[in-house]
Structures are given as C-alpha cells and as structure tokens.
Amino acid sequence: MTEVLVLVAPGDDTLPGLETLPEEVRVRTVSEESELREALTETDVLLVTDFRTGLLERCWPAEHRIKWVHTASAGVDALMFPALVASEVQVSNARGVFDRGIAEYVLGAVLMFAKDTLGNLSLQRQHRWQHRDTEMITGTQALVIGAGSIGGEVATLLSAVGLTVTGTARSSRDDPRFDSVVSNDQLHALLPQADYVIITAPLTEDTQGLFDRRAFQAMKPGARVINVGRGAIVNTDDLVAALRAGEIAGAALDVFEQEPLPQEHPLWDMPNVMISAHMAGDFIGWQQALGEQFVANFNRWQKGEALFNQVKKG
Numbered sequence: 001m002t003e004v005l006v007l008v009a010p011g012d013d014t015l016p017g018l019e020t021l022p023e024e025v026r027v028r029t030v031s032e033e034s035e036l037r038e039a040l041t042e043t044d045v046l047l048v049t050d051f052r053t054g055l056l057e058r059c060w061p062a063e064h065r066i067k068w069v070h071t072a073s074a075g076v077d078a079l080m081f082p083a084l085v086a087s088e089v090q091v092s093n094a095r096g097v098f099d100r101g102i103a104e105y106v107l108g109a110v111l112m113f114a115k116d117t118l119g120n121l122s123l124q125r126q127h128r129w130q131h132r133d134t135e136m137i138t139g140t141q142a143l144v145i146g147a148g149s150i151g152g153e154v155a156t157l158l159s160a161v162g163l164t165v166t167g168t169a170r171s172s173r174d175d176p177r178f179d180s181v182v183s184n185d186q187l188h189a190l191l192p193q194a195d196y197v198i199i200t201a202p203l204t205e206d207t208q209g210l211f212d213r214r215a216f217q218a219m220k221p222g223a224r225v226i227n228v229g230r231g232a233i234v235n236t237d238d239l240v241a242a243l244r245a246g247e248i249a250g251a252a253l254d255v256f257e258q259e260p261l262p263q264e265h266p267l268w269d270m271p272n273v274m275i276s277a278h279m280a281g282d283f284i285g286w287q288q289a290l291g292e293q294f295v296a297n298f299n300r301w302q303k304g305e306a307l308f309n310q311v312k313k314g
Contacts, residue, residue, distance in 0.1 A: 001026050002302070005043040007036060009050040015072065017291020021298060033059060040064055045301070047294055048072065048079065057081040068301055072290045074098055074150065074281075075230060076311050077203040084313070091311040092297060095149045097289050098281030102200070102228050103153040105280035109252035110137055110158065110196055112274065113224045118250075122271060138162030143194035144178070145187070145210075146201030146229060150281075152177040154198055166190060168201075191218040196226060203230035211235060216242035224250040228280045231256040240266055243273065254280040 004021065006014050006029040014029035021027065030036050031050065036059045040046070044065060048056065049072040060083045068090045071079050076093050084091070112118065114135040123130050142158050144151045147167030155165040155177040167181040168190070175181045182190070184206065191197065197219065201207050211225070211234040219225075225248060227234055236257050242248050250272035259278055267273050297308050 002044050003028065003042055004045045004047060004298075005030065005039050006047045007031070007050050007056065012049070015047065015049055015287055015291040015294070017288045018295060020292075020295050022302070025298075037061075040066070044068075045070070045298065049290075051078045057083070060084065068092070068307070070094075070294055070297065072294070075202050077230065080313065090307060091313055092307045092309045093311055094290055094293060095309045097286065097293055099150050099153040101281040101283045101286070102150050103157045105254065105276075106154045106198055106226055106228060107157045107161070109224075109226045109274065110142070110163070112252070113196075113250055114140075118271060118274065139164070140195040141193050142166070142196040142198060143190055144168070145197065145199045145207075145233075147173075147175060147178060147181045148200065148202075150228070151198075151200040154200060158196075163196070166194075188215065188218050191215060191223075192220055194219065194223055196224050199225070199227040199229040199233055201229045201233060203232055207233045209233070209235050211239070213238040213241060216247050219248050221246060222249045224248065224252070226252045228254045231259065236267070240270075243270055250274075252276075254278055 002025045004025055004027045006027060008014060008029055008031050010031045012031065014027065018027055028039055030039050033055060036055065040059055040061050041064055044067055046066055046069045048069065051073065066089050069084065070092045072094050074093055074095050076091065079091070114137045116132060116134050119132065140163050142163045142165045144154055144165060144167045147169040151167055152175065155167060158165050164179050167175065167178040168184050168187055169181050170184060172182045199211070209232065216238060239251060243251065252274040253267065254276045255278055261267065261275065267275060301307055
C-alpha cells in the first residue's frame with residue numbers, strides 16, 4: 001500500500017481529481033500541525049496544496065520514508081526549506097496548469113491599459129460622457145522578466161496580437177515564442193525600450209527586490225508594470241513612489257510583498273492601478289486540473305519513470 005498525504009489549508013477539502021489513483025494507494029488529507037506530524041512518518045508521497053512554509057518545515061521528520069513531494073503550484077520557493085533541499089526526496093511542481101490562464105490575464109491587462117478601461121469605469125461611476133482617444137498595442141514593446149513556461153505562453157499571446165516580445169533568462173538563447181531572449185544582466189539596458197514590463201519570474205536570491213527605484217527610474221514614463229510572478233520581486237514602496245512621481249504610467253498587480261494587501265495601502269486608491277487577489281492563473285476547474293496532473297505524474301513515478309516537472313533543488 002502506497003501512502004499519499006495531501007496537505008491542505010484549514011477548511012479546504014482534498015484536491016479533486018485524485019479518485020483515479022490506483023486502488024493500492026491510500027490517500028489521507030491533513031491540515032492541522034498535530035495531524036501532519038503524525039502522518040509524515042508514514043508517508044511515501046506528499047502532495048502540498050497549502051504553502052504555509054513554516055508548518056511543513058517545523059513538522060519535517062528526521063526519519064521518514066518520503067520519496068517524492070509534489071507542490072500544486074508553479075512556484076516552489078515557499079517549499080525549499082533546508083532539510084528538504086538536503087534530502088534525496090524528489091520535488092515536482094504544477095508547471096503548465098496555470099500558464100494559459102496567466103497569459104490571458106496579462107493580455108487582458110495590456111488591453112485594459114491601452115484602451116483605458118480603468119478610465120472608462122471611473123467615468124461610468126461618475127455618469128460622465130467623455131470621449132478620449134486610446135492606444136493601439138500593435139507595434140509596442142513587451143519585456144517579459146522570466147522566459148520560462150509561463151513567460152513563454154505570455155509571449156505567444158502577445159506576439160499574436162502584434163507586440164514585439166523580449167524575454168530575459170539566466171543566459172541568452174533562441175526561443176521561437178519570443179522575438180529574442182537575452183541574459184538577465186541586460187535588464188536595465190532594456191527597460192527604457194519597454195511599453196509593458198511583465199514579471200513572470202520565480203522568487204530567488206537574484207530576483208528578490210529586483211524592481212526597485214533604480215529599475216522604475218530606468219523605464220519610460222508611459223510604461224506599465226504587470227506582476228504575475230512573485231510579490232517580493234517588486235519593492236512596493238518604490239513602486240508607489242514611481243507611480244506618484246509619474247515615472248511609470250500604471251501597474252496591474254496580482255501578487256504582493258504582503259498578502260492580503262492591507263486595506264489602508266495606497267495602491268488600492270490609485271486610479272492607474274489594477275489589483276487582483278493572487279488569482280491570475282486560477283480558472284474554473286483549476287483544482288481538478290491539478291489533481292489530474294498529479295495522478296498522471298504518480299503513474300509515471302509508480303512505474304519508475306522520470307517525473308514530469310521535476311525541480312532542481314540545488
């Protein structure tokens with residue numbers, strides 16, 4: 001009997017889609033610390049849908065038989081605590097499930113800014129009829145920070161509607177989804193050319209606080225920032241200062257340094273800012289898709305085949 005443990009947030013049900021796991025698999029769902037401590041020592045495979053990093057790290061047993069940890073998210077930064085990184089446990093993520101949804105969110109944000117949808121909604125609430133001219137997106141420049149799975153899907157959609165898309169990665173490379181992919185160290189040279197700066201990168205030591213006052217001051221005044229990566233990549237105070245100073249023209253933000261965003265935060269009331277609650281990639285049926293992805297990967301693991309979406313821990 002293979003023991004699969006599912007760690008969920010308090011009040012959440014187990015992930016749908018696991019019903020098709022083989023009969024010889026026993027699935028247990030936990031959310032409380034006492035339950036987790038007890039169950040981890042009897043677990044072969046851990047499926048994490050609740051990313052309370054401190055909880056799993058606190059409960060991680062010195063002796064266990066866990067062979068594989070799968071996280072139901074694309075980002076794994078919240079899961080990489082030292083004991084797991086140092087172990088021989090395989091780690092995989094949910095790369096691919098959210099790519100299209102996030103890319104559609106980004107495309108929607110680009111169109112929102114170009115067509116001044118925020119302005120339309122504001123005028124509508126005031127019952128004001130005010131004609132304005134708006135922008136075309138064809139021929140504009142997008143800079144995607146993080147030319148990975150999500151960034152590539154973003155590039156595909158934006159290219160299809162006429163934007164020129166440059167991506168950044170650890171090193172330059174050819175990628176048919178982008179017009180070009182350049183190394184991260186060219187970021188500040190590229191920022192002045194971009195109409196839309198789109199952050200899809202994971203949180204790492206290199207990306208923590210990457211977008212600070214210096215980065216915002218390098219952008220053109222008409223540029224818009226769209227962050228669907230990780231909140232801590234952007235220094236929020238510096239972003240607010242840049243928006244107030246007119247150094248950039250707007251921002252669409254799905255992730256923040258502090259979540260939920262505090263009710264008194266100035267970003268809420270800025271007319272050129274769109275805020276969403278860390279939901280850019282969540283579509284109707286996403287939980288089912290995550291469960292089905294895990295089952296497909298489990299079947300590979302059970303056969304001794306290489307896992308999909310295996311994460312390098314080092």
